[in-house]
Amino acid sequence: MSQSAVPGRDTVYVFLGRTAGGRPAAARRLLRRAGGTLLGRAEAEIRVGRDVAGRPIVDTGDAVELPVSVSHAGGVVVVAARLAGGVGVDVERRRDLPAVALARRWYAPQEAAWLGERPADQRAEAFLSLWTAKEAVGKVLGRGLRDGGLRRPMPVPGEPAGELLRPLPGGGGLRVGHPRLAGAGPLDPARDGLVLAGELVLAVAVDGPADGVELVVD
Numbered sequence: 001m002s003q004s005a006v007p008g009r010d011t012v013y014v015f016l017g018r019t020a021g022g023r024p025a026a027a028r029r030l031l032r033r034a035g036g037t038l039l040g041r042a043e044a045e046i047r048v049g050r051d052v053a054g055r056p057i058v059d060t061g062d063a064v065e066l067p068v069s070v071s072h073a074g075g076v077v078v079v080a081a082r083l084a085g086g087v088g089v090d091v092e093r094r095r096d097l098p099a100v101a102l103a104r105r106w107y108a109p110q111e112a113a114w115l116g117e118r119p120a121d122q123r124a125e126a127f128l129s130l131w132t133a134k135e136a137v138g139k140v141l142g143r144g145l146r147d148g149g150l151r152r153p154m155p156v157p158g159e160p161a162g163e164l165l166r167p168l169p170g171g172g173g174l175r176v177g178h179p180r181l182a183g184a185g186p187l188d189p190a191r192d193g194l195v196l197a198g199e200l201v202l203a204v205a206v207d208g209p210a211d212g213v214e215l216v217v218d
Contacts, residue, residue, distance in 0.1 A: 005038045009211045010084040012204055013037060014179065017218030019077050026077040027070050030218060031058050034081035035066055037216075053142070069139045076200060086207035088139030090132040094199050099127035106150045114156060125201060129157040132203035133176045140174060140205045165210055176205040179213050 005011065015030040028048050035046035035058040049057045058066040058081070068081045069089040080089035100123060103112040111130060118126045133154040138144040155166040157178055165175040181200050204213055 005040070005083070010082070010209070012080055012082045012087055012206060012210050012213045013216060014089060014202070014204060014213060015079045015081075015216045015218055016181075017077050019072065019075055023072055023077060027056070027072075027079065030077060030079040031056060031068060031070070033216075033218070034058060034068060034079050035060070038066055038081050038083050039064060055139075055142070069136070071135070073200065078202065080204055082206060082210065084208070084210070086140045088136040088141075088205040089203065090135035090139070091200055091202045092128045092132055094125060094128065094201055097124050097127065099123035103127055103130075108151050108153055111153070126157065128201040129178055129203070130154055132178070132201050133157070133205070136203040136205035137168065137174055137176055140207050164213060165204070165206060173208050174205060175209065176203060177213070178203050179215055181215070 005013070013034060015034055017026055017030050019026045031048045032043045032046045035041065036043040039046070039060055041060055045060055047059050047061055051057050056068050056070050058068050066081055066083065067085065067087050068079060069087050071078045071089050071091045073091045074093045076091060078089050078091045080087045100112070100116050103115045107130060115123055115126050115130070134145060134149055134152055137152065138149045143149070153169045154176060155168060164177040164179065166177055168174045168176065179202055181198060181202055
């Protein structure tokens with residue numbers, strides 16, 4: 001599918017694809033696509049590598065570097081890219097887990113209390129929404145979940161309604177949100193069955209305000 005960046009808009013582009021052929025190859029494919037889309041160059045001209053800390057690098061060899069982030073989950077690879085500043089992405093498969101017990105162990109008390117107040121059938125997704133938000137923010141900061149990242153406070157998922165990228169409590173310019181993937185269709189005929197977009201929890205974080213998020217299914 002042809003895709004080009006919209007001039008004058010600070011848009012975060014999120015590319016989703018299958019990992020058939022191996023994670024590294026799938027990630028490189030989407031990183032090149034992201035570079036071609038946002039840098040306005042042929043994908044053959046896009047270079048993909050890693051910095052000294054192991055973070056992905058996308059550039060054209062002429063000092064123009066594109067901020068990117070990569071995440072994987074059960075048959076799916078996700079790449080986020082943004083011209084105007086830092087970006088982070090994290091994805092998890094929806095699944096059953098002891099959400100309240102894990103939240104009490106890993107999250108700040110107020111987040112664990114909020115999660116415990118959710119209906120029982122919503123707690124696993126609530127836990128994963130907070131987890132992916134923390135991971136995505138940690139990638140923007142360049143330190144993942146180190147230095148107390150699991151205790152870093154996140155905005156309550158889905159509140160306020162209608163605002164996708166919400167500021168973190170305490171300011172600092174970071175924002176995070178959860179683009180909805182339901183209805184995007186099948187992504188990968190994985191070994192354990194068809195992976196549907198609605199089975200994924202996806203978080204995107206940015207440094208500073210952004211105009212929106214564009215989802216592209218590869």
